[in-house]
Amino acid sequence: MRVRGYIFILMPELPDLLYIQRHLSGSLKGRSIAAVEVKQPVLLRNMLDVPPGEALRGLSVREIEQHGPFLRVGLSGDVDMVTNLMLAGRLQHQKPGEKAEGHLCVAWMLDDGSSLRLCDERKMAKLYICRTADTGSIPRYGTQGVDILSHAFTREKFRTLIARNARRQVRVMINDHAVLSAIGNAYADEILFEARIHPKTFSGRLSEDETGRLFDAIGSVMAWGAKMVEEAARPIQVKVREHLKVRNRKGEPCPRCGTTIRREGVRGHDTFFCPSCQPPSRKLFIDWRTAGKATPHPDAE
Ligand SMILES: [Zn+2]
Structure with a gap:
């Protein structure tokens, strides 16, 4: 870049x-x-x-x-x-x-x-x-998932896909073209940044609010990406990436909060995220039965 x-x-x-x-x-x-x-x-x-x-x-x-x-x-x-x-x-x-x-x-x-x-x-x-x-x-042509630009990609449909992929990390799930057609590595990182979701969160652990934010981010980030590429008006062989906020920006400050952007591997793919804007998922409510006990968080590694 x-x-x-x-x-x-x-x-x-x-x-x-x-x-x-x-x-x-x-x-x-x-x-x-x-x-x-x-x-x-x-x-x-x-x-x-x-x-x-x-x-x-x-x-x-x-x-x-x-x-x-x-x-x-x-x-x-x-x-x-x-x-x-x-x-x-x-x-x-x-x-x-x-x-x-x-x-x-x-x-x-x-x-x-x-x-x-x-x-x-x-x-x-x-x-x-x-x-x-x-x-x-043609290999993978006929097995593409839901077209994220189509009317078939609804909030309800997205909830169904989340439920079906509950045991997968959200970064892996949204990057799977057989599930959603099609989000590549760069925009998968940008979408999760926009939705403020940690890339290693398991889909099944997304709250209702996070699921909604993720659905909205898919639409808004892709529309924004398309607009930025269009406005750059470069020859078609050039891949416009300057507008991206976290992708390939390891070590740079987060444009939202200033924290240093990190890079981590998720299933063999590099993922870039802000550790402050996208903290690891936590339970939304305190479980009073276990409060005070040193129970490791289920998502802890
Ligand atoms: Zn941040």
Whole structure:
């Protein structure tokens, strides 16, 4: 983020994908594919029985849709291209003569002379080409949880999901794309900071008030993230992160209270939080039967 180059290994999150989706919809809709060049076949999952160049040539872009961590480009002829940018993949759309930024893996030449490019230094991104009817068989595409931007994501639904995931740490639960589609590592930290909830709290221990705060924070933080990315108005290959309050800010003062932000591992993922604004959960009411006894707190480690 602050180190140049590091920007390339930030996983795109929902606000980034919405920004890319909106921009590509504006510039690619109606364009047709003149040629395709696959420089890194390791990224490609071609589910059609013809080579991509042959299958895609002449097809035009009908729609671009975000689905969890995926971007789906719907083409004429009932063909879809679906990307999962993973850790370092970046889509770029360049005018004639403009060079790709980074390690070029796949290039689509369009009928107006512009190019759509997929670059990835780590070659971990995935590009699926399939029939529209077959998108459900793309790994994890059909098993995304509740879309947090949809009307299906209600307070009631969220309570049900909390109950179903009671034994999981809340940071792990909200980051699970099969539960909520889709919150990445950066915004999971920002959401918990906004809701003032410690990342290691077990979902089943969230109070009614905390559950409500968490639900509200998911909506407000994602809307704020999308607005900040939009306002930054950078090229679509840049991941805008400067606005984040706790993510990757270990050792910096909390913007709310000034306490030093900490980083801890939760199930193999780094999580950043303010130990003062997000204290470990405590029972809301004193249990008078055990008051005064040195009973260890159930969440103590
Ligand atoms: Zn704080």
